Amino acid sequence: MAKSLSFGQYYQAKSFVHSMDPRVKLLLLIAYLVTVFVVSNFFGFALIGAFLVLAIIFSRVPVFTVLKSMKGILFLIIFTVILNVFFYSGEYDRVFIEWGSVRVTDSSLIFAAFMALRLSMLVLGSSILTLTTTPVELTDGIESLLYPLKLIKFPVHELALIMSIALRFIPTLSDETQRIINAQKARGGDFESGGLIARAKAMIPILIPLLVSSFRRAEELGDAMDARCYSGSKGRTRYKRLKLGYRDGVGFVVFAIVLAGVIYLNGAFVALV
Amino acid sequence: MRIICKDLTYSYDPKKKPAVYALNKVSLTINEGEFFGIIGQTGSGKSTLIQHLNALLPVQEGFLSVGEFDLSLKDKKKYKKQLKELRSKVGMVFQYPEYQLFAESVFDDVAFGLKNFFPNLNANEVAQRVANALNAVGLNYYEVKDKSPFDLSGGQKRRVAIAGVLVTDPEVLVLDEPVAGLDPAGKKELMALLHSLENGRRTIIIVSHDMDEVLENCSRIAVMQQGELVKIGTPEEVFNSNQSYAGLNLPVTVQVNNLLKERGINLNCNFKTEQFICDLERFFKKTTNN
Known part of the structure; x- marks a missing residue:
């Protein structure tokens, strides 16, 4: 873990x-x-x-x-x-x-x-x-550097948020993937043998549950952000200021x-x- | 199938010094037909242990055999050859199994394992076995078979997922936290369902961190702590020794019994709730009669 x-x-x-x-x-x-x-x-x-x-x-x-x-x-x-x-x-x-x-x-x-x-x-x-x-510092840095693009209505903050959420979920999703692979392996799923097409087909039992759970997580995260009154970059202060x-x-x-x-x-x- | 495990040791990061063991010299035997409970805190190694049982994790050190399958074989070819048959006989239901459903219909999802393990079955046989599995988990085959598994309720999804494992008629059924996230009624129902799957031959192993749950249901219990097996025995043996287990709450009945003991009342009774209440009743009747 x-x-x-x-x-x-x-x-x-x-x-x-x-x-x-x-x-x-x-x-x-x-x-x-x-x-x-x-x-x-x-x-x-x-x-x-x-x-x-x-x-x-x-x-x-x-x-x-x-x-x-x-x-x-x-x-x-x-x-x-x-x-x-x-x-x-x-x-x-x-x-x-x-x-x-x-x-x-x-x-x-x-x-x-x-x-x-x-x-x-x-x-x-x-x-x-x-x-x-750290990835967090990096996205903060990129957000700050891209700040001038706001003048042309480019959603800098949203982009940075998407980046940090994506980074944050990489380990979560990789854990999840491993779990699903194990579960399907236990049901006799075979992901290592066969030709290219057979292998691509064998990925379906992994990809579908992964997709479903990503949507579920996204929804939960959205709810959690709403519950904490997240409203975008407007008036938002920072814990760590560069x-x-x-x-x-x-x-x-x-x-x-x-x-x-x-x-x-x-x-x-x-x-x- | 009898499961024999001797000095089983496993580390997720074997190169790390000092080594951190997820399993440290675990030795236990689980007999055919037992309803066995493995209990421990998060990170105690219980999930690591059960993942060994159908070779999702390779044996690093020690000995492990499940029925006629020797999982500590060093000969890679022989080891790999037995995996498929082993996995068809040792069914594994992971935590929140409903999250692994993927097929377009309940029928296809349940048949997935069956078709993987027994590709030569004809359509009739597949349908028959899928129907049996769905009926065994208390679902109506004709009602659910063509539905999308994603349209079912949470409890139904979990039943479908369990049916997807049961469909190969495994001799050993391992369930990781089978009732996690269910409401009390759902828990009771699922446990009753698991007991209905007992047939004298089939070994059922459940992993849990809820002492009450294993006490009520299991014939024997193993307690794990930090990768080590700290206690194994019948519920009476595990809970009667005045022992407490760090990070785990004792079953309610045991706690009540201990409190009574402190006040000098020795019941010497069985800890399963039903029997415990009977014993209490008898005790009070006796005292009021005196």
Whole structure:
């Protein structure tokens, strides 16, 4: 039970990064992701990599836990690297292997390395955010960041509410799913053998009860919210208010330095070439 | 089928140190034809224990056999081969079983398990067995068979769900909190229904956290606490030892008896409500006659 209740990747700790404002973390992540794609040389990668390492150190999340997030996309990385090594078709100075239209050149190797670095930094950076920010903080942050959209009558609060309800119900529904699977298994339901169609059909005894119970829960939740006079965002106050602190300033400044460095290095190398 | 369980140990997170056991060296034997109660607080391991009985959870450590099925077999192929037959003979009714109904008609839902376990039955045989199962749970086959299970009342839904398990004529019937969420009359009716399913051969196991319920209904009781079996025996043995069980209320009759004892009145009686009242009556008659 306890296992399924802790949802997502959040790693509980008290750290510099944990106590930063989720809005700032979100903005920094977006800027970081853009930078990772802008970087055009290894020195730039070293600089942005240093920022990443710094973030990991100050998040107090064990390095191994952070690296675990790579597991899901390892295959993708290997796949892109292989494709790029053999099929990159830009200009090149030296050819290492040539075999028909497939050739491994110096620039294909460099490009493949860049791709691998970019993808892994993308994932590592994003997982720092999800590891140090609870889902609730995240939705709060997103709601706050999207606030300007209210001017064009975009239902920001409702969207954030939907997000947090969805997050909240993931463990509940996964428990429920397990229960239903067990119940149908006990009645001889077989969900593991047979072809694709047979398996899809076998899912019906799971999906229908799950759907029914989701509707039931939704109705109950709606009633509970009505009973507590929930009336949308109007006049609603917050228990946890987002506040900027000195840490957020430090985060911005450090990242600004890194960004400036990356831009300088990009320019310097373009000039050299 | 006789259920034998020796030092059964289970942990949901075996890698965790120190290990947290949902079941810790549980040993018990449940005989054929018993009406057996397993009682314990939430998280005491009772649901974990019963999920072992039809192999929804694999045996991690210890020994477990249900009739001729050895569930602690290490040989994966042999183990898997027996699962289907085992599950057709050990029926499992989960908590709030009405939430697992899915088919378009009551008939299809009840027939689901039957068709899974015995795909070779012809239509007549299926209809016959579905009718038997529905009648056994006190529903009129012709009235309900074509209805959508979602149109039935809560109590009827639960009966349909139980019929869906009964339809394979299981030799062991395990029910997790069968009367949870029912009103007192519904509880009584369902319990009577369960007793009507006894046929001398069929083992019925109910899981509960209500002491009164197991006391009234079960021939033997096992008390679980934090994954361990703390007491097993007849209701008299379990409640007569002046023992209290953390987190569980003693049955009302036992509480009354204990209060009387404190005041020096020793009834030495049976705890089932009917008999307890008879004993009380006899005692008062005796004292007023004196």
